[in-house]
């Protein structure tokens with residue numbers, strides 16, 4: 001494989017020219033606004049309005065502080081380092097907010113590019129490589145993607161574990177209703193046709209604060225280990241951006257372990273041991289000092305049966321009720337996935353063995369579905385361990401409960417999630433993971449989840465908005 005360095009970032013697209021124009025316009029607007037604010041006399045406010053304004057300012061400051069604090073490099077591992085904007089050769093050219101920029105108005109950073117001005121031909125790759133749109137319904141192409149990711153995708157900071165998404169999982173993640181094959185973007189070595197890089201997009205609907213958006217969700221960006229640091233990732237990102245623009249989509253949502261300009265929010269991973277001995281053998285966790293293994297194992301022991309009356313696997317007939325429950329529950333968060341149709345819920349929530357499991361609670365008297373939860377199966381390969389190849393992990397996905405009272409909701413969640421742990425244990429899962437998003441902090445401590453080393457930063461492309469705490473986030477990405 002030729003490792004020639006290529007910089008695909010020198011071509012400037014019409015969108016980039018438009019962006020520069022828009023930035024100038026924004027600057028002029030901000031200057032005008034500042035001049036207006038400084039010359040006009042302040043309106044008279046009622047004490048209640050003043051109090052509300054103060055509370056809002058404090059809330060914003062607290063959120064900003066929480067994010068800044070979480071972004072400090074020392075305690076959070078190397079991937080959480082915040083680099084200077086000037087050292088982001090690629091990201092400093094993109095329509096994303098800059099680190100440190102104060103955000104006053106929500107909205108797009110650059111205007112939509114008119115269709116006839118969108119570049120028609122793919123970005124140029126180094127001459128040894130070619131673009132290849134993957135056909136995931138073809139078993140052998142799906143297998144090529146599986147092999148690329150299983151050997152080269154996300155690892156923890158210490159390179160001990162690597163995500164091992166199954167082929168079936170990838171089909172689920174990449175072929176939701178309305179998916180576009182052209183957003184499954186591969187790069188092959190022209191001579192051998194070997195797949196060496198990938199990025200994907202899927203259509204998604206979200207609400208961020210009060211803005212509903214149909215956009216693209218970007219995931220599975222991967223460059224083969226032997227081709228790292230050669231600026232291939234920016235070319236892949238520009239190409240998926242171009243293909244999104246061609247479909248009339250100008251905003252994106254994505255998550256990454258690394259800190260880029262600029263997170264909307266930052267969440268932390270929490271882990272609940274189900275098989276403590278194996279987790280210690282694989283060094284996924286360590287035995288606390290002065291704790292014998294028997295006591296440690298006992299701490300995480302669970303009942304062998306669930307205890308919520310009416311709990312059962314979700315069935316297709318539950319889809320409409322689950323959609324209503326879920327969208328209602330999501331209304332309390334500021335950044336959420338919107339499940340527009342029953343088809344969406346059928347695809348994303350209904351059980352697919354060894355990919356996602358979902359359970360509902362049906363009230364034994366009324367037969368109404370009152371709650372549901374789901375978790376997806378994503379094992380990690382254990383790198384270089386002679387005794388264990390895989391850690392079997394599940395991740396909490398979407399859920400909903402109905403209690404409006406916070407105390408009642410907390411106790412319901414603790415009750416339900418305990419059953420989720422039991423059900424996962426019955427499937428021979430070693431660890432149950434979640435982020436501190438949604439209302440997960442209501443059960444994390446009580447159900448003996450412990451904080452991990454990993455963080456997940458949430459981003460939007462071409463959308464400026466205020467930062468938020470992880471408890472405001474209701475988007476679960478795979």
Ligand SMILES: CCCCCCCCCCCCCC(=O)SCCNC(=O)CCNC(=O)[C@H](O)C(C)(C)COP(=O)(O)OP(=O)(O)OC[C@H]1O[C@@H](n2cnc3c(N)ncnc32)[C@H](O)[C@@H]1OP(=O)(O)O
Nearest residue numbers: 088089090091220221222223228229230231232233250252
């Ligand atoms: C409107 C539609 C818009 C659609 C697009 C929306 C944006 C989508 C954005 C993508 C969302 C992806 C969501 C996921 O899938 S997150 C999962 C990412 N994948 C992995 O972590 C797998 C293992 N790692 C790799 O495969 C490579 O290290 C990757 C491919 C990550 C980088 O390859 P490589 O290591 O060989 O680097 P390079 O020399 O080619 O390029 C260096 C440039 O790339 C910037 N970089 C590094 N990591 C990431 C990252 N995770 N997101 C965005 N940018 C990233 C980096 O800051 C630098 O730019 P700058 O700092 O100099 O400026």
